[in-house]
Amino acid sequence: MIQIANLTKSFGRNQVLKGIDLTVNKGEVVAILGPSGSGKTTLLRCVNYLEKPSDGAITIDNFRVDCKKVSKKEIHLLRQRTAMVFQQYNLFRHKTALENVMEGLLIVKKLSKQEARKISVELLERVGLGGKLDAYPSQLSGGQQQRVGIARALALNPDVILFDEPTSALDPELVGEVLAVIRKIAREGITMIIVTHEMTFAQEVASHVVFMDEGVIVEEGKPNELFNRPKEERTKQFLSRIR
Ligand code: ADP
Numbered sequence: 001m002i003q004i005a006n007l008t009k010s011f012g013r014n015q016v017l018k019g020i021d022l023t024v025n026k027g028e029v030v031a032i033l034g035p036s037g038s039g040k041t042t043l044l045r046c047v048n049y050l051e052k053p054s055d056g057a058i059t060i061d062n063f064r065v066d067c068k069k070v071s072k073k074e075i076h077l078l079r080q081r082t083a084m085v086f087q088q089y090n091l092f093r094h095k096t097a098l099e100n101v102m103e104g105l106l107i108v109k110k111l112s113k114q115e116a117r118k119i120s121v122e123l124l125e126r127v128g129l130g131g132k133l134d135a136y137p138s139q140l141s142g143g144q145q146q147r148v149g150i151a152r153a154l155a156l157n158p159d160v161i162l163f164d165e166p167t168s169a170l171d172p173e174l175v176g177e178v179l180a181v182i183r184k185i186a187r188e189g190i191t192m193i194i195v196t197h198e199m200t201f202a203q204e205v206a207s208h209v210v211f212m213d214e215g216v217i218v219e220e221g222k223p224n225e226l227f228n229r230p231k232e233e234r235t236k237q238f239l240s241r242i243r
Contacts, residue, residue: 001025002160002191007056007067009046016042018215020056024160027189031202034212035238040195044162047193048082049075060159080108083153085163089145091137097124097148098133104156123151127181143174147181154185163194199242203227211235
């Protein structure tokens with residue numbers, strides 16, 4: 001179980017997260033929705049410590065990080081338990097698909113080359129890229145690059161995968177293949193938090209939906225409730241704008 005408690009984040013005088021409390025149970029898929037600039041990406045980046053939260057705590061099972069007095073070792077451990085999938089894929093350009101997935105296994109998990117290769121081949125097959133092991137990112141479509149990004153996140157065997165608008169950089173015809181892979185791993189019971197603008201996808205795949213605006217969680221609930229019977233005015237307005 002993951003617990004985010006009273007998480008705040010300011011950039012200078014701009015308070016972007018104003019005390020976020022969120023609990024994510026094992027195997028749950030949480031979709032985070034909200035207007036641009038509401039703090040969704042910053043929240044994910046704080047959970048992975050790509051951004052340093054100003055205050056609050058992040059707990060995964062019995063491992064608790066108090067953001068006011070965190071050590072380097074704790075940050076390292078937190079990053080191992082929370083893998084990120086980025087909007088712009090963030091692959092190493094000079095490494096092949098296989099080498100991109102192997103990297104974390106060699107550096108973070110300290111596996112032998114042989115073990116890392118075996119696991120990485122299996123993962124790339126799982127995301128439908130068994131035939132592209134030796135391709136460089138420049139030789140892959142955006143959808144294929146993002147699937148390498150997903151395989152790389154899976155390789156760390158994290159407690160949760162954080163998806164930051166995983167399809168927003170893709171041409172429309174490539175969105176489907178990436179959503180299909182996310183849908184498949186969601187069914188396998190992997191815990192996920194997904195920031196997305198794909199409402200149909202969120203409604204179908206998420207077990208829990210969170211609506212954020214101006215750095216706070218305005219409303220959260222089951223997809224059916226939030227999409228069909230939103231309680232808060234701000235949620236109603238947001239949904240009516242995008243549908
Ligand atoms: P969302 O993902 O909901 O679109 P973001 O988390 O990207 O929102 O951004 C929330 C706010 O934080 C915005 O006002 C944005 O300008 C600001 N922000 C995000 N990252 C930084 C940064 N590195 N430095 C300064 N301000 C930032």
